[in-house]
Amino acid sequence: MASTEDQVVATTTNNDHLVQSDDPEHPANLIPELCRKFYNWGWVTGTGGGTSIRHGDHIFIAPSGVQKELMKSENIFVLQWPTKKYPAEERNYIRRPLKLNPSACTPLFLTAFENGAGCCIHTHSQWAVLVTLLVEREKGPDACFEISTIEQIKGIPRGKGKGMLGYYDTLSIPIIENTAFEEDLTSGLEAAMKKYPDTYAVLVRRHGIYVWGDNVAKAKTQCESLDYLFQLAVEMHKLGLPWVK
Numbered sequence: 001m002a003s004t005e006d007q008v009v010a011t012t013t014n015n016d017h018l019v020q021s022d023d024p025e026h027p028a029n030l031i032p033e034l035c036r037k038f039y040n041w042g043w044v045t046g047t048g049g050g051t052s053i054r055h056g057d058h059i060f061i062a063p064s065g066v067q068k069e070l071m072k073s074e075n076i077f078v079l080q081w082p083t084k085k086y087p088a089e090e091r092n093y094i095r096r097p098l099k100l101n102p103s104a105c106t107p108l109f110l111t112a113f114e115n116g117a118g119c120c121i122h123t124h125s126q127w128a129v130l131v132t133l134l135v136e137r138e139k140g141p142d143a144c145f146e147i148s149t150i151e152q153i154k155g156i157p158r159g160k161g162k163g164m165l166g167y168y169d170t171l172s173i174p175i176i177e178n179t180a181f182e183e184d185l186t187s188g189l190e191a192a193m194k195k196y197p198d199t200y201a202v203l204v205r206r207h208g209i210y211v212w213g214d215n216v217a218k219a220k221t222q223c224e225s226l227d228y229l230f231q232l233a234v235e236m237h238k239l240g241l242p243w244v245k
């Protein structure tokens with residue numbers, strides 16, 4: 001539930017103050033800034049993908065179907081945290097920009113926040129999509145991308161409070177099947193997180209990846225490390241080199 005103060009302000013001002021800040025680290029400034037970077041890295045082109053940040057008891061969410069690299073702080077939706085998984089139906093937004101809808105990824109971002117994340121990134125990176133195709137023969141609940149003995153694996157946590165993976169560890173990222181609508185991926189994401197409680201990412205076959213972290217810096221670092229590893233795996237495959245020893 002929104003606090004009484006926020007609800008009162010919402011009826012009169014749409015809580016614009018929640019997305020107005022001179023601080024570049026404020027989520028309403030950071031989400032557009034990150035999306036500009038992600039666009040240049042091929043992660044959020046053609047309106048696909050996005051990112052969401054939890055800041056105290058507020059969740060900041062980008063609008064749906066917009067060019068994510070052109071987004072402005074005034075376009076950002078705000079939810080009170082904790083909230084229900086399908087807030088669009090619950091009129092639970094304490095800031096809702098006119099003529100825009102919240103990202104279809106919202107229930108997936110909320111799943112990551114329920115798991116303790118401070119930031120969740122969704123990319124449509126072609127490297128992520130390609131690795132899901134390379135392991136397409138493995139369908140069902142055990143589908144997984146695995147890679148070992150590559151230095152960049154050290155950029156991924158072993159699990160919450162367990163430190164980072166080591167050079168000789170095997171990194172496993174579960175793969176779920178895509179659905180016709182983004183929000184329908186939520187149950188698959190929940191199931192993968194239950195089966196792999198230490199994971200910080202879930203690949204979506206023929207679609208992309210969801211990566212989360214305790215905070216923005218960790219989510220971004222992990223997403224970059226994974227994208228590096230996916231690109232490397234694809235290039236190794238092209239050279240006929242196995243990426244798991």
Ligand SMILES: CSCCC(=O)C(=O)COP(=O)(O)O
Pocket residue numbers: 046047048049050062063064065066102103104105122182
């Ligand atoms: C061409 S993008 C299709 C929708 C999608 O997969 C996505 O990640 C973007 O969803 P949003 O509602 O945030 O635009």
Ligand SMILES: [Zn+2]
Pocket residue numbers: 048049122124182207208
């Ligand atoms: Zn998507």
